[in-house]
Amino acid sequence: ETGVTQTPRHLVMGMTNKKSLKCEQHLGHNAMYWYKQSAKKPLELMFVYSLEERVENNSVPSRFSPECPNSSHLFLHLHTLQPEDSALYLCASSQGDTDTQYFGPGTRLTVL
Amino acid sequence: GENVEQHPSTLSVQEGDSAVIKCTYSDSASNYFPWYKQELGKRPQLIIDIRSNVGEKKDQRIAVTLNKTAKHFSLHITETQPEDSAVYFCAASIGDSGYSTLTFGKGTMLLVSP
Numbered sequence: 001e002t003g004v005t006q007t008p009r010h011l012v013m014g015m016t017n018k019k020s021l022k023c024e025q026h027l028g029h030n031a032m033y034w035y036k037q038s039a040k041k042p043l044e045l046m047f048v049y050s051l052e053e054r055v056e057n058n059s060v061p062s063r064f065s066p067e068c069p070n071s072s073h074l075f076l077h078l079h080t081l082q083p084e085d086s087a088l089y090l091c092a093s094s095q096g097d098t099d100t101q102y103f104g105p106g107t108r109l110t111v112l
Numbered sequence: 113g114e115n116v117e118q119h120p121s122t123l124s125v126q127e128g129d130s131a132v133i134k135c136t137y138s139d140s141a142s143n144y145f146p147w148y149k150q151e152l153g154k155r156p157q158l159i160i161d162i163r164s165n166v167g168e169k170k171d172q173r174i175a176v177t178l179n180k181t182a183k184h185f186s187l188h189i190t191e192t193q194p195e196d197s198a199v200y201f202c203a204a205s206i207g208d209s210g211y212s213t214l215t216f217g218k219g220t221m222l223l224v225s226p
Contacts, residue, residue: 004155031211042116043156043201043216050211090155099144099205099212103155 003027004104006091012110015081021107023074023091030096032074034066037088037106049074050096081111114139116204118217126225131192133220135202136184142204144212145178145185150219151198159200160187192224 004025013019025032034046048056049068063085065077074091088108092101115138125131137145146161162169162176162185169176173192178185189196199221203214 033211040218042218043203043214045213045215048211048213050209055209055211056213094212096210099214100146100158100161101212101214102158103148105155 004091004093004102006089006104006107008107009105010108010110012112013078013081014112015083017081018077018079020078021076021089021091021109023076023104025072025074025091025093025102025104027093027102028095029093029102030071031094032068032071033092033094033101034074034076035090035092035103037090043090047076078109081109083111085109086111114142114204114206114215116202116215116217118202118220120220121218122221122223124223124225125192127192127194129192129224131187131189131196131222131224133187133200133202133222134184135186135204135217136182137204137215138183139204139206140180140183141206144205145176146203146205146214147176147187148201148203149198150201156201189222192222194224194226197222197224 031050036044047066067075088106090106091104094101118135143164148156150156175188199219202217205212205214
């Protein structure tokens with residue numbers, strides 16, 4: 001349960017705020033992911049980092065900005081969000097030569 | 113890109129019954145198929161996975177079958193228990209680039225009644 005951690009667990013922000021979500025993995029993995037989970041929708045992949053390089057960006061609005069300073073940490077910087085961005089944001093990690101992804105507990109984001 | 117369809121969206125069973133959840137995928141290049149269980153307010157947790165070189169895999173009360181020709185795979189839970197109640201997600205991935213890009217189904221809410 002402590003392999004992938006996320007902070008904060010809950011976040012309420014106004015549309016003009018700037019905030020950051022943090023993810024840390026303690027599994028020695030070299031790939032990290034951000035997902036968005038909204039009600040009644042599949043998990044949506046937002047960003048993928050492999051060996052600290054961004055390898056995928058699935059048409060995510062520029063108000064979401066990822067950062068991967070090293071293989072253990074991943075951030076998602078948020079600015080001028082919209083109410084429809086309210087969701088559970090999940091981080092995951094995997095080891096390059098396997099496909100299994102391990103998820104963090106998520107940050108429940110509410111945009112007012 | 114890959115598209116994964118999952119059915120049913122909700123499934124209610126009595127304790128002790130079996131439950132089956134089915135998924136189809138569109139990209140024949142997909143080669144990795146995990147299943148995740150997500151309890152209310154918790155993270156998705158991997159419960160079983162299968163790769164395209166295997167047709168069936170079993171782990172105690174849980175089994176997954178894969179039909180590559182038809183591009184569908186299924187989760188089977190036998191002797192269901194109330195603690196099996198959760199949302200189950202299937203996913204498909206082409207994982208040969210040093211990372212995996214999972215495409216998820218919409219999820220199945222399983223309710224097991226005592």
